[in-house]
Amino acid sequence: GVLFVVQTYLAALLAPMSAAELAARPAEQGAAFYATVDSAVGGWLHDLVAVSKAIGAAFAALAGQAAAGRLLFAMARDRRLPGAMSKVDAGSGVPRRALLGAAVVTLVAAVWAARRPDGLDHLSSVVNVGALTAFGLLHASVIGWFRVRKRAEVPSVLRHVVVPLLGLAVVIAVIVEASGTAQVVGGIWLVVGLVVLAVQYGTGRRTAVRG
Numbered sequence: 001g002v003l004f005v006v007q008t009y010l011a012a013l014l015a016p017m018s019a020a021e022l023a024a025r026p027a028e029q030g031a032a033f034y035a036t037v038d039s040a041v042g043g044w045l046h047d048l049v050a051v052s053k054a055i056g057a058a059f060a061a062l063a064g065q066a067a068a069g070r071l072l073f074a075m076a077r078d079r080r081l082p083g084a085m086s087k088v089d090a091g092s093g094v095p096r097r098a099l100l101g102a103a104v105v106t107l108v109a110a111v112w113a114a115r116r117p118d119g120l121d122h123l124s125s126v127v128n129v130g131a132l133t134a135f136g137l138l139h140a141s142v143i144g145w146f147r148v149r150k151r152a153e154v155p156s157v158l159r160h161v162v163v164p165l166l167g168l169a170v171v172i173a174v175i176v177e178a179s180g181t182a183q184v185v186g187g188i189w190l191v192v193g194l195v196v197l198a199v200q201y202g203t204g205r206r207t208a209v210r211g
Helices: 002-014 019-024 032-040 043-077 096-114 119-148 157-176 180-202
Strands: none
Touching: 002 032, 032 043, 043 096, 096 119, 119 157, 119 180
């Protein structure tokens, strides 16, 4: 975090354009750092930064795919998703079906975003709203677990009510400012999740969380 702040500060000092100019020309904001490197150091560093960023993004995407696949596998194992997702490869022990499921969803989202001029902005907003919705539910669960169910050994209004409510307020404020597409997609997924949870409660499929 500190290195990022220092890097951003130095780039702002060396930038050939002012903050007001960037604000007036939003199309140039995405490549502002590369323009700064090109003008302050040279084209060779511009190309090196671009290549390193592409490689880093590729490996980050691989890690994200693995994490998403593992999450689908764990949810299927706990009977929150279809049981087919909980199957692992006999030879490697890898949850192949869950990984392929995550890959298909990622591919569909990437193709959808690539076909729109503002697809990346919409995709980023959808992902952010999804994560924020999960964080909002997490804040609500803290209140439900420690305050409503009274599972805390030492109850604390500050930690178990005030702080979660403040966090929930911030999350809601950010979601309200998100794009309409992201809000609709997030709302649909939330409703689907609540319906699935209600069905599982009704059919007695609720299981204890694995420790």
